[in-house]
Amino acid sequence: xxxxxxxxIGVTLGAQQVLKxxxxxxxxxxxxxxxxxxxxxxSTLLRVMARVMRxxxxxxxxxxxxxxxxxxxxxxxxxxxxxxxAECHWPMAVEQVVALGRxxxxxxxxxxxxxxxDRVAYAMAKTDVEQFRGRSVGALSMGERARVLMARAVAxxxxxxxxxxxxxxxxxxxxxxxxxxxxxxxxxxxxxxxxLHDLTLAARHCSRLALLAGGRLVASGDASTVxxxxxxxxxxxxxxxxxxxxxxxxxxxxxxxxxDA
Amino acid sequence: xxxxxxxxxxxxxxxxxxxLVLTLLALLTVGLFITSLFAxxxxxxxxxxxxxxxxxxxxxxxxxxNEIRLPRALLATVVGATLGLAGAALQGYLRxxxxxxGLVGASSAAAFGAVVMLYTxxxxxxxxxxxxxxxxxxxxGLSLVSLLAGGRSGALTLILAGVAVNTFAAALTSLALNLAPSPYAALEIVxxxxxxxxxxxxxxxxxxxxxxxxxxxLLLRLGRALDALSIGEEAAASLGYSLGRLRGLMLxxxxxxxxxxxAVSGAIGFIGLVVPHLLRPLVGHRPGALLPAxxxxxxxxxxxxxxxxxVLSPGPELKLGVxxxxxxxxxxxxxxxxxxxxxx
Numbered sequence: 001x002x003x004x005x006x007x008x009i010g011v012t013l014g015a016q017q018v019l020k021x022x023x024x025x026x027x028x029x030x031x032x033x034x035x036x037x038x039x040x041x042x043s044t045l046l047r048v049m050a051r052v053m054r055x056x057x058x059x060x061x062x063x064x065x066x067x068x069x070x071x072x073x074x075x076x077x078x079x080x081x082x083x084x085x086a087e088c089h090w091p092m093a094v095e096q097v098v099a100l101g102r103x104x105x106x107x108x109x110x111x112x113x114x115x116x117x118d119r120v121a122y123a124m125a126k127t128d129v130e131q132f133r134g135r136s137v138g139a140l141s142m143g144e145r146a147r148v149l150m151a152r153a154v155a156x157x158x159x160x161x162x163x164x165x166x167x168x169x170x171x172x173x174x175x176x177x178x179x180x181x182x183x184x185x186x187x188x189x190x191x192x193x194x195x196l197h198d199l200t201l202a203a204r205h206c207s208r209l210a211l212l213a214g215g216r217l218v219a220s221g222d223a224s225t226v227x228x229x230x231x232x233x234x235x236x237x238x239x240x241x242x243x244x245x246x247x248x249x250x251x252x253x254x255x256x257x258x259x260d261a
Numbered sequence: 262x263x264x265x266x267x268x269x270x271x272x273x274x275x276x277x278x279x280x281l282v283l284t285l286l287a288l289l290t291v292g293l294f295i296t297s298l299f300a301x302x303x304x305x306x307x308x309x310x311x312x313x314x315x316x317x318x319x320x321x322x323x324x325x326x327n328e329i330r331l332p333r334a335l336l337a338t339v340v341g342a343t344l345g346l347a348g349a350a351l352q353g354y355l356r357x358x359x360x361x362x363g364l365v366g367a368s369s370a371a372a373f374g375a376v377v378m379l380y381t382x383x384x385x386x387x388x389x390x391x392x393x394x395x396x397x398x399x400x401x402g403l404s405l406v407s408l409l410a411g412g413r414s415g416a417l418t419l420i421l422a423g424v425a426v427n428t429f430a431a432a433l434t435s436l437a438l439n440l441a442p443s444p445y446a447a448l449e450i451v452x453x454x455x456x457x458x459x460x461x462x463x464x465x466x467x468x469x470x471x472x473x474x475x476x477x478x479l480l481l482r483l484g485r486a487l488d489a490l491s492i493g494e495e496a497a498a499s500l501g502y503s504l505g506r507l508r509g510l511m512l513x514x515x516x517x518x519x520x521x522x523x524a525v526s527g528a529i530g531f532i533g534l535v536v537p538h539l540l541r542p543l544v545g546h547r548p549g550a551l552l553p554a555x556x557x558x559x560x561x562x563x564x565x566x567x568x569x570x571x572v573l574s575p576g577p578e579l580k581l582g583v584x585x586x587x588x589x590x591x592x593x594x595x596x597x598x599x600x601x602x603x604x605x
Contacts, residue, residue, distance in 0.1 A: 052498040076501030083495040089356040090491050090546040103489055104501045136546075149492065156500075 001028040002078060002159040002191050003063055004049060010057030011044050011215075018044045020215045021058070024193075026160065031182050031192040033206030035199070035226070037236050040212040042195045043084055046162050049193070050081035062160075076104035080158035082150060084165050084195075091138030094148050098124055101155030123155035126181050128174065143170045150178060154185070161185060163194045167201065179205035199240070199251035203227060211235060223249055233257045279550060282543050286557035290338065293564035297334040298326070300568045332463045337567040337581075338560045339466070340458070340522040341532060343473050345559015346552060347515045348533020349540075350480045353487035353548030354511050355410070357419055358541075359596065361534035362519045365419065366402040366426030368530065371523035373430045373437075374398020376450055378524075380437050392469050395524030400516035402426050407508065456527035456582020458567050469521040476518025477556070479510050484549030491548055529582045531589020532559050532566075538596065 004026045011019040019041045026032050026049075036042050047053035049060055051067055060067040067075065080101070088097055101123065102116040112120075124130045127147040137145055146169050153161060161182070167175040179201055182192050186207070196202045202209055203223035210220040213235040219226045232240050232251075237259055242251040344362060351360040362368045378384040378394035409422035434454065441447035486507050489497035498504055523529075536558040537551055544550040563581075566588070570579040 047495065050495075050499050052495045072503060073501040076499060079499070081495070081499035083493060083499075085493070087493050088491060089493075090541075090548065092491065092546045096545060096547055097492065100489055100492060100500065103485055106485075149496075152492065152496075 001189055003027045004079070004160050004191060004193070005061045006045065006049055006058065007061065008058035009045065009048055009055045009060070011041070011048060011053075012056050013044075018215050019048070019055070022212070022215070022217045024049075024210055024217065024220070026191040026193045028159070028189050028191045029186050030207045031186045031194060031205060033202035033209045034193060034195045034212065035197075035202055035209055036212035036218075040235075041215045042212050043164050045212065046081070046164050046193065046195060050079060050162050051075065052081060073104050077156070078158060079160040079162065080153040080156050082153040082161070082163040082166055084168070088137045088145065088149070091136040093134050094129060094132040094137055094140070095120065095124070095134065097137055097148055098129075098151045098155050101152040104156060119155050119157060120151075123151040126154055126184075127151040128177060143174060146170060147174060147178070150181075154181070158190060160191045161193070163192070165195050165197065167196065167198065175201060199227060199232075199253070200249070203242075203251055204248040223251075227251050234259070279544060282540075282554055283557065286540075286554060286561060290557055290561045290564065293561050293568065294334050294338055297337060297564050297568050298330045301330070301571045328462060329460075332461050332466050333458050333567070334564065335466050336458050336461050336469075336526060337564045339470060339473055340526045340529065341560040341563025342556040343476070343518040343522040343559070344529060344532035344563065345536040346477060346480055346556035347519050348559070349537040349548070349551045349555035350483060350487065350511065351515060351533070352537050353490065353551065354483075354507070355419060356490065358538060359420060359534070359593075359600075361531065362399075362515065363528065363530035364427075364534065364593075365406045365423045366430060367399045367406075367515060367519050368523050368528045369427045369430040369434070370402025370405075371395040371399035371520045372454055372528045373434045374401075374520065375524040376434050376437050376454070379450060379453070380441070380446075388464065388468050392472050392521040392524040395522075396472060396516050396520030398430070399520035399523065400512055402430060403512050403515060407512070452580070453527050454582075455580040456529040456585070457570075457580045458526055459570075459578060459581075461525065465525040469525040472521035473518045476514045476516070476521070479514030480518065481552055481556075483507065483510055483514065484552050487548035487552075527580075527582055529563070529585050531585050531592065532563055534596075535589055535592050536562055538592075 006022060006024045009019050009022045010017070022045060024045070034042050034045070044053065048055045051060065062070060062075070062078070098120050099112060099116070102112060102119065105116065106112065124133065127150050129144065129147050129151050132140060132144065132148065137148055140148065146166065150163070150166050153163065163182070167178050170178060175198070182194060183205055186192050194206070208221060209223055209226040211218045211226050211231060218235055219231055227242065232238050237257050238253045239255040239257055240251050240253050242249065348361045351362065351365060352358055372395070374394040374397050375391055378390045383390040383394070405426050406419070406422045409425065410419045438447045438450055441450065486497065486502045489500045489502050490507070494504055537555045540554045540558050541551055544554050566584050567581050570581045570584050573579060
């Protein structure tokens, strides 16, 4: 059971202040949807929280301990980060790519254990990539490759999963499957923070939403609070049609709104 | 040492196949090593030595065997293993199949470092100066290329950075030749630069091997980090690998092993390009798995090329570096054409 907390995070890249004093908490059992227009600082916040990038102000704590005090491997065992650009530089077999997720759990020179292979098989089943097991990742479509890299992150049994646009490039069926998988992981005790652009998916599958705009945390809370008409207009510059169905809420952008200067 | 790299293969399929590849490469290397001991101008007399026949003085034959053939075969093995391993490691690190100690400037910079030691005479009064000069050159050259090209840059940037460092190192080496005190000294340096394993002694093995072994150890240990790097720098960092540490160990590992090997053999190109390329599909494209296989393959190819250098030419013996360049340069062009077809 883990809680990852960002406290007053500030990041400056060149002359631009990308994040300004951002607080965000991700608790075990939650799927937090991180929303915001392009350039809002979502990916930067995820990078900082995954400790692949250093913040210039503020701190990240994991269960109260400063994340910088946790050894790299110990942190990697607990926290998985799925970057935005799904890439694999060599045409390795799918199973080999997923197995990379077990690296933090293996002792030096130790081979993959039966448990390691079990987790790889489980992750492949969850992301629906079992049928590609022995195929080369180079031969897969973009969406298929994205699911393989998702499986890689899941294979490490992370207590915390930070995923940057994991459903980008997926067909609708697999978008729903990935969101359901994130919810399952949270139900099993993981803390999940996921960057999304699809407002309906966010409203429907996340336990809480956080909205970033211009490097600031504008709103956080349930879907009705965060996806208010006002926020959609001011942060995204859109009008949306929203409502409830038996399956849950929906939010459909219907038009652009020009903001007054 | 390579056993850890078997470790990610699936119990049901990968391990058997991977072990088979390593075993075949090891057998090939041993076979070529033995052939190398007996190949050359005095092939038949050396066989007489073991068969107890022939007219030659057995003591002379032992001398040829011990002082010439054995160190030569040993050097071909360890220099080849270094080039194959360093090539595979650089390709994994830069995620670029065109990386190679020669192309990225490590070899020519190491050659310049060694030339300085030969030229100043430092190598005569302190034999270790030769490998140390090579190592220093290789590390400076590699650092420059990695500064110029970085970890994420494409093939073109990398090759341009390599060209820049190669050109500069070659210019400095030419300067040394230009200022050489006598034409004989200059000729000696030129021949040495061509890359050869002829007339090497156990002294060369002794001064270079310790550095190479340390370099090999550093590089083989990087297998898992290179595996992680295949899904990108950020993903690798999130899997617990420090990119700064990886870069440092990489520079040190390649610098020590390639620097020391160039210092005793001159620049032998293309082994580090050809071998990983040929073996990559056989080990399933995983960078960590490629490291030990490429080391064995490099040893085998260098032994074979060195045997070729001795027996192919009826006149003066071919220089090994000349022979590998004659085979390797067309291969490099073939790779480039293949890449152009893939992304026109």
